[in-house]
Amino acid sequence: MTGADTFERMSRGSGKRSLGGRSIAIAIAVGCLLPAAASATVLAPKHHGRLSAVLGELAKPAVRSEPPARQAAILGLPRSGPGSLLREGDRVYATVRFGSGAIARLGALQATGARVISSSRSYQTATVAVAPADLRSVVAIPGVESVWESLAPIAYGAATAAAGEGPCEGGSVISEGLGQLRVDEAREMFGLRGKGITVGVLSDSFDTATEAADESGPVATHAQQDVLSNDLPGPAGTCSEQQVTVDVLDEGPSGEADEGRAMLQIVHDLAPHARLAFATAFQSEESFAQNIERLALPISEGGAGADVIVDDVGWFEEPFFQDGPIAAAVNKVTAEGVSYLSAAGNENLVDPLGNEIASWEAPKYRDSGACPTSVAALAGFNGLHCMDFDPGLGVDPTFGMKVKAGATLTVDLQWAEPWNGVKTDLDAFLLDSTGKVLTGSVVENVGKTGTQRPVEIVQWENEKSTAQTVNLVINRFSGSANPRLKFTLLSGSHVTETEYPESAGGDVVGPTIYGHAGAAGAITAAAVPYDDSSEPERYSSRGPVTHYFAAVDGVAPAAELASPEFIAKPDVAATDCGATTFFAFKAGSTWRFCGTSAAAPHAAAVAALLRQGNPTASEQQIRDTLLESAVLVGSFPPEVVGFGLVDALAAVESLPEQVEGGDGPSGVVSPLISLGPDIVANPEQVVPPPAPSTRIAKHPPKLVRTRSRTARAVFGFTSDQAGVAFFCKIDRAAYRTCGAKLVHRFALGRHTVRVSARSAAGLTDATPAAFAFRVVRTR
Secondary structure, three states: OOHHHOEEEEEOOOOEEEEHHHOOOOOOOOOEEOOOOOOOEEOOOOOOOOEOHHHHHHOOHHHHOOOHHHHHHHHOOOOOOOOOEOEEOOEEEEEEEEOOOOHHHHHHHHHOOOEEEEEEOOOOEEEEEEOHHHHHHHHOOOOEEEEEEOEOOEEOOOOOOOOOOOOOOOOOOOOOHHHHOOHHHHHHHHOOOOOOOEEEEEEOOOOOOOEOOOOOOEOOOOHHHHHHOOOOOOOOOOEOOOOOOOEEEEOOOOOOOOHHHHHHHHHHHHOOOOEEEEEEOOOOHHHHHHHHHHHHOOHHHOOOOOOEEEEOEEOOOOOOOOOOHHHHHHHHHHHOOOEEEEEOOOOOOEOOOOOEOOEEEEOOOOEOOOOOHHHHOOOOOOOOOEEOOOOOOOOOOOEEEEEOOOOEEEEEEEEOOOOOOOOOEEEEEEEOOOOOEEEEEOOOOOOOOOOOOOEEEEEEEOOOOOOEEEEEEEEEEEOOOOOOEEEEEOOOOOEEEEOOOOOEOOEEEOOOOOHHHHOOOOEEEEEEEOOOOOOOOOOOOOOOEEEEEOOOEOOEOOOEEEEEEEEOOOOEEEEEOEEEOOOOEEEOOEEEEOOHHHHHHHHHHHHHHHHHHOOOOOHHHHHHHHHHOOEOOOOOOHHHHOOOEOOHHHHHHOOOOOOOOOOOOOOEOOOOOOOOOOOEEOOOOEEOOOOOOEEEEEOOOOEEEEOOOEEEEEEEEEEOOOOOEEEEEEOOOOOEEOOOEEEEEEEOEEEEEEEEEEOOOOOEOOOOEEEEEEEEEOO
């Protein structure tokens, strides 16, 4: 490739690459943004109200009346997935920050029609689900200082079963981590299967999915089916020591992917006698932190009594340069003796020359004294102080990146000022290869009505069929300080090349572990393929982590540390892409769960076996044993794989005291509960009934004619089983409950309706019925 699509090596000293020799034409004046879904809107002057610019736009009648996909386009956000607006039906999630008295004003929030999701007395915040029409009422509550949107977090899952040791040594599908991590050997030699230990999992949801994670159809299994097949514990299973149902303390939002259930399957594969608990991490940062502590609480106090906790979720606003509220909760429970494990993340990116390019960090803000013409021309943005990305003698106010076709770029920019003590207001813009502004993030960060968080998040979708080169611009809107700053490319940004791919002149390129995954208390897990123990996954996030401030603690800004705190991350590596019953994508006939989301529960299960082996060992002893017994992964350094690949047998052998084993295999038993007339239960097995079949009994003609822009169509559905529930998928939307009759208005064009029945036993028709038709306009 040549011209504007080619990054050429220019200077080994600076690690810089130029885009077509940096001969970029800059547009004279651009006053618009092109949001993620490609609809243009005028960029208003810098926002100074208590309601964020995004929510202020959403509150307008003309915007809030649009369907969610169109709203996302107008607001410049992804339609779904990480970085999209968190929603609950017609409501959106928002963070409300009070000057004081947050808890006393929860009733006032509810009086506006908002539902309080979580709240924090320490941080004087609340997260609410609120209708866009009620946002202005929320802002009007006395004491409210700022309200901003909650963006969906990241769950680090991407998505031939191994053989078990016997009828009750695993379910119908067993992760290959059983053998790769030598768990099978440790279980056989020492009789450890997790008895007496509780493992808590934090993720998106447990059993709310209607659609498969890869959008291939309805979700393949539900929790009840997993119990019947012994892939999860429960009274309907046939294995002794595995009869206690998963303790779901806080279920996740409806329609999530049930990644938490997949994680629980992995733990159950390796530690089948451990008790399991689940709580969502997808409601808010506040509730994530609170659920960490709740899982650790004794059962008598409303908790789960977890000895080991594992999560796979990252929130965009979690701080880079200090521990945030979630990390503080992690450090609290580990100080109390709980082993806490976290997924490292899937953010690493490698360019064609082997450079790891997923982050860029400068030791201070270098004010170039100017900005590209299109940014300088934006009214009300003080576009005169753009960051100089060149660490050498040159001046370069743009940072070039090549984004794959169809990919969404997510840039998480943060700077080294403490939460609640932000004095510098930075804005970020994205320009196309001609210098026109594509999109931007212009959050008010400082002052009483600002977020008081040093974060800007820029998202843009490349809707073209070819890779596109874009340029990041960072402008200092206000403040006179020159803080350290860093941006990370999150959530599968699919950037293939960058202009500055190597560390140089004090700038640092590459590390992407952040937030609570970088907490000192967490054991952070990298990913190694199940079928190759010699190298890590390319996407497994790299460390280390450096903090410059003490942890966020209440509403006062944390103190700057006397010297930076260096935290080596990740800590260990574990199995990736093992087999599950339903998540996350099919490779042949096997569902495979990929990502550090899968590695973390593998390591957590081994930690549970260690805790069973020596119940009196401290959290630090369990941590040291797990890490120091790990096996080197090729010649890869600690910032890639930590101490190495978990080795369960070596870890158990290294326990500081004699191993308390004797937890032998489960026996086969009869189910402990009645499963209904359609399920045969005997001491040998539980045979589930067949899945229902689905038929579309009523539908419109293949060609629907209308004189308006939409047409009403009626569908009727039947099944060969009574008492079923129907789930419908209209075009590319997700499967949703629809009943036996569907009435819907369809726009002009081609449409496909799919429907699948689910029986009372939780079995879903894996072959949905489908009907395709077209709506045309007549004169």
